[in-house]
Amino acid sequence: DTGVSQNPxxxxxxxGQNVTFRCDPISEHNRLYWYRQTLGQGPEFLTYFQNEAQLxxxxxxxxxxxxxxxxxxxxxxxxxxxxxxxxxxYLCASSLGLRQSAHEQYFGPGTRLxxx
Amino acid sequence: xxxxxxNSGPLSVPEGAIASLNCTYSDRGSQSFFWYRQYxxxxxxxxxxxxxxxxKEDGRFTAQLNKASQYVSLLIRDSQPSDSATYLCAxxxxxxxxxxxxxxGTILRVKS
Numbered sequence: 143d144t145g146v147s148q149n150p151x152x153x154x155x156x157x158g159q160n161v162t163f164r165c166d167p168i169s170e171h172n173r174l175y176w177y178r179q180t181l182g183q184g185p186e187f188l189t190y191f192q193n194e195a196q197l198x199x200x201x202x203x204x205x206x207x208x209x210x211x212x213x214x215x216x217x218x219x220x221x222x223x224x225x226x227x228x229x230x231x232y233l234c235a236s237s238l239g240l241r242q243s244a245h246e247q248y249f250g251p252g253t254r255l256x257x258x
Numbered sequence: 259x260x261x262x263x264x265n266s267g268p269l270s271v272p273e274g275a276i277a278s279l280n281c282t283y284s285d286r287g288s289q290s291f292f293w294y295r296q297y298x299x300x301x302x303x304x305x306x307x308x309x310x311x312x313x314k315e316d317g318r319f320t321a322q323l324n325k326a327s328q329y330v331s332l333l334i335r336d337s338q339p340s341d342s343a344t345y346l347c348a349x350x351x352x353x354x355x356x357x358x359x360x361x362x363g364t365i366l367r368v369k370s
Contacts, residue, residue, distance in 0.1 A: 173356075175356075175357065175358075177358075182266075182362065183362050183363075184262075184346050184348070184360025184361050184362050184363055185302065185346075185358070185360050186360070187357035187358065187359070190356045190357060192356075197356060198356050198357065200357075231301075233301055233302070245290045245292070245307075245350045245358065246292070246304060246307055247292075247304070247358060248304060249294075249301040249302050249303070249304075250301060251300070251301050252301045
């Protein structure tokens with residue numbers, strides 16, 4: 143499978159615990175994005191990497207959220223001290239950074255987080 | 259005002275009919291426009307993108323863009339029950355901007 147992969151697919155955690163999600167983009171894609179989606183809404187942008195550099199972060203991304211892409215390949219998204227409001231589907235997408243095609247983003251299957 | 263607006267639906271069409279899905283956006287600087295299909299419990303799947311005014315056809319899908327009216331639409335010809343899904347409109351809010359801004363989606367139901 144050469145698409146975007148995400149692990150785990152589901153995560154149930156208790157309020158206050160830390161969680162980490164992993165995303166592996168399409169191999170030749172140098173751009174990687176994280177989004178969050180709640181029921182009945184479209185995905186909301188969280189952050190964006192070009193290679194290993196984190197170039198943009200949403201105001202939605204509180205200090206409890208951190209993302210890394212250490213070697214410009216896979217990325218991790220960590221949420222510290224989870225809250226019930228963090229329950230959502232966390233989506234990773236990647237794109238090939240060539241002019242207009244840079245915006246053709248392909249999504250992984252997502253990680254569904256439930257905070258109890 | 260939301261940046262990208264879609265009618266939430268559901269839009270119900272009979273099998274074989276044309277489904278017309280609409281989207282308006284607020285940022286006149288938007289350059290790139292996308293339609294994603296999302297089945298229940300799954301992630302969004304890119305089905306169409308359009309960058310220039312006019313129509314773009316791909317199989318049963320046609321995307322239409324009118325930048326003057328800040329309007330983009332998706333037509334699905336010969337609708338099939340398998341087309342039943344939520345259709346998300348997304349735009350990049352500025353030239354070579356780095357994020358997609360999504361509407362909340364329109365639910366399409368194709369009845370056999």
